[in-house]
Amino acid sequence: MAEQEHLHPGDDEQLITLIDDKGNEELYQVLFTFDSEDYDKSYVLLYPQSASDDEEVEIQAFSFTPDENGDASQGDLYPIEDDDEWAMVEEVLNTFLADDDAE
Template sequence: MSEHKDNQQNSKDMNDRYVTLVDDQGNEELYQVLFTFDSEDYGKSYVLLYPASAKEDEEVEIQAFSFKPDENGDVAEGDLYPIEDDDEWNMVEEVLNTFINDDGTDY
């Protein structure tokens, strides 16, 4: 996983399945939501994203953030928050690895 990009913004599109990340230079990139999950241990919701422009067999960097869900529990027009705690990162990576192993898909 990579470091987060500063000044994250998201745009509502196709049932909130896409998020636009804006880096500190103002460059925008569209990401697709891989999945979201909640952690009781940290009391947060998390979203994992991958570049929307990625080809099916292309290796990509997964971006992960915590977020405040909307009333439907989705990533909406709200803010994404960087994951800065090492233990929290480890938990997110474990969830991602479980997802990849269960799904059989390489991201």
Template sequence: MAEKNENVQPGDDEQLITLVDDKGNEELYKVLFTFDSEDYGKSYVLLYPESASDDEEVDIQAFSFTPDDNGDASQGNLFPIEDDDEWDMVEEVLNTFLADDDDAE
């Protein structure tokens, strides 16, 4: 069961993370939001490309992470999500976040 969104923290516009792909290419990402899951005992971060324009459809990257001293995510402590049930929970939180964001506009 997905968590309620009281733990969802919108990303700080200044919070950027560099991801490196399998070929060694670096791309800068902005934090969309972070949230905690009591069910999985983890924190999660959702990212989108920094270069994306507002009207562009983008691929959102999701990772679990170990918060740093400020409670933020950094590229050194991101972990892939490999469990299907965990992915389903993350997608449900993302869909709720996007629906709430559409309602706010």
């Protein structure tokens, strides 16, 4: 399981453009990044920049290769294809959201 001290909340400057299968581009903001020692990977969770605060959004998750500053917006994104890996990412997200609600 990823350790919580490895969570790095996104800031306003970390934006990533995703391109769908039809070539449509959408700008996403980094929610947070974290590292998993179990999988020896870094992960980034994104949400659409256009989403309003009261809107329910679909969060996108990828593993990524960070740049020299650990920035996700400059590295390569990779799909998460393993079910156990997805379960770990969802657990980290749920913990992050529960901690955010508690504040």
